[in-house]
Amino acid sequence: MNRQSSDNGTGAVEAAVAGPAGPGAAGTVTEFPTGAEATMPLPPYAPAPGPSSGPDGGSAVQGASLDARRISAWFGDRKVLDRVSLAMPAGRVTALIGPSGCGKSTFLRILNRMHELVPGAALAGEVLLDGEDVYAPGRRLTEARRQIGMVFQKPNPFPAMSIYDNVTAGLRLTGLRMSASDRDALVEECLTKAGLWREVRDRLRQPGGALSGGQQQRLCIARSVAIRPKVLLMDEPCSALDPTSTRRIEETIRELAHEVTIVIVTHNMQQAARVSDQCAFFLAEQGTPGLIVEHGSTERMFHSPTDTRTADYVGGRFG
Numbered sequence: 001m002n003r004q005s006s007d008n009g010t011g012a013v014e015a016a017v018a019g020p021a022g023p024g025a026a027g028t029v030t031e032f033p034t035g036a037e038a039t040m041p042l043p044p045y046a047p048a049p050g051p052s053s054g055p056d057g058g059s060a061v062q063g064a065s066l067d068a069r070r071i072s073a074w075f076g077d078r079k080v081l082d083r084v085s086l087a088m089p090a091g092r093v094t095a096l097i098g099p100s101g102c103g104k105s106t107f108l109r110i111l112n113r114m115h116e117l118v119p120g121a122a123l124a125g126e127v128l129l130d131g132e133d134v135y136a137p138g139r140r141l142t143e144a145r146r147q148i149g150m151v152f153q154k155p156n157p158f159p160a161m162s163i164y165d166n167v168t169a170g171l172r173l174t175g176l177r178m179s180a181s182d183r184d185a186l187v188e189e190c191l192t193k194a195g196l197w198r199e200v201r202d203r204l205r206q207p208g209g210a211l212s213g214g215q216q217q218r219l220c221i222a223r224s225v226a227i228r229p230k231v232l233l234m235d236e237p238c239s240a241l242d243p244t245s246t247r248r249i250e251e252t253i254r255e256l257a258h259e260v261t262i263v264i265v266t267h268n269m270q271q272a273a274r275v276s277d278q279c280a281f282f283l284a285e286q287g288t289p290g291l292i293v294e295h296g297s298t299e300r301m302f303h304s305p306t307d308t309r310t311a312d313y314v315g316g317r318f319g
């Protein structure tokens, strides 16, 4: 099924998940929702469940499965992805790797319906979130973005807004009301999950823009987590950060993976090896649209890939 760019104005939403600076160079969006979509209520807030046991006695898998089927994408006449299929299991970290320009970010943006905000952009295929097509007719754009959050390359907190208000920004923009004590608990919970609570607990009323780059990125993660997404997309979330901040974010990713499905684009092969459970290797050869050459468990992709191009890429011989 072909789907042309369908933004209708209210669709220019990255919800609060994305924040004011938008996704960056390609398709920057800075508007917030208006009208009915702006006040779409969230489900009632409930404290996050504690660790639970699955049938095998281990932790129950949370998050949702995401299944991309035969995704093709165009910018104008130019096809940049060709029938890419990838299953991203619930509660796992999937890394998208590959050389620059092969369509990783485009694929990521298709997963939460951001691609369609770019003028002239089009796509074909299906994205199933726990079996339901996020592009189904009648399905709200904001609903997809609430369930599938996004963290960008460049940290984009609301700089003048307090740390506390940054975390709750998504709730207010989507119309959720909750008591002050529930809100306090949520802020602590989300900052803790993002690995930032101990560093900011005494200065929650200071502006988000006063934090370091790595702290700002963790604040953005806290903001995304606050609206309880089922999936968190991360587009090179550490590329603007120093090694210490990078390691801190990687720890956060591993901790969050217990409760949310994560899909991360990274150029850093060590990072892909450290944080992901499975990898998909994208490639666009000689001006052809990007496709997935190979995907599988991170262990296998790094130690016994079946395609020589994968071996060359993860081995640092090109890219």
Ligand SMILES: Nc1ncnc2c1ncn2[C@@H]1O[C@H](COP(=O)(O)OP(=O)(O)OP(=O)(O)O)[C@@H](O)[C@H]1O
Pocket (backbone or CB within 6 Å): 026, 027, 075, 080, 098, 099, 100, 101, 102, 103, 104, 105, 106, 107, 118
């Ligand atoms: N807004 C846009 N308009 C037109 N073409 C675009 C746009 N965004 C991306 N492209 C093109 O689509 C192709 C895929 O780009 P994309 O950013 O998805 O690749 P990528 O693998 O994520 O690259 P990188 O690793 O450098 O971020 C590229 O050829 C790029 O030039």
